[in-house]
Amino acid sequence: MATSAEYHDYVMECLNKAGTVTSKKMMGEYCLYHDGKLFGGIYDNRLLVKRTENSGKLLGDCPLEYPYEGSKSLMFLVSEFEDAEFMKKLLDGIAVEKSQK
Template sequence: MSSTLDYVDYVCDQMRGAGEISYKKMFGEYGVYCNGKFIGVICDNQLYIKKTEAGALLYPGCEEAPPYEGAKPHFLIDKVDDYDLMSRFIAATYQELPMPRQKKKKRPIRNVEMTESKIPISTCCPQEAALVKVRSLIFPT
């Protein structure tokens, strides 16, 4: 079962005290960002936040679970109704997580000019060499 947009909007509203909260649809669920930094996901109407030491101190005894099969354990947040706790928790998590890596810029495709080859035609393409020889016999220079 995928998450409902109403739930995603509600949860993101509860975190707004931590900074600019946004979400992005990812693989049928939603990735959650704070000030452009990925902090967690919402899967099956449940909020999963990346584990940090600061988060563990602010939310002791928080259940841990992977948001999907094969994922690392995240904090599974069940008390999303407490605006102040959510804002402090997300702000502390944001501070501890590293900034995203800069994407490498793609190098532009260069146009390569055709130049005369230094390799004799007879070694690279014997059929072409034969045609050149025939042409020189028919059309002498």
């Protein structure tokens, strides 16, 4: 099941309250970028975020799921994406980690 345009638009509206987030459509799903860095995606109407040290601290209680069948990477399922303050902390932390690599 591909992500619906309505769900994508709603998630993007919420995320852009936390910072500048862009998306790129890939085979019916969406890769998500913050400050030009890939941090996750929208897959099957689910917001999934890469596992990093920062995301692990903030999302440690969230379930881990595969973004698509055959994926080798588990990602955090984020349900609190409507909380702009929380998402800003999450996105900024991931961006800092990615810039240090």
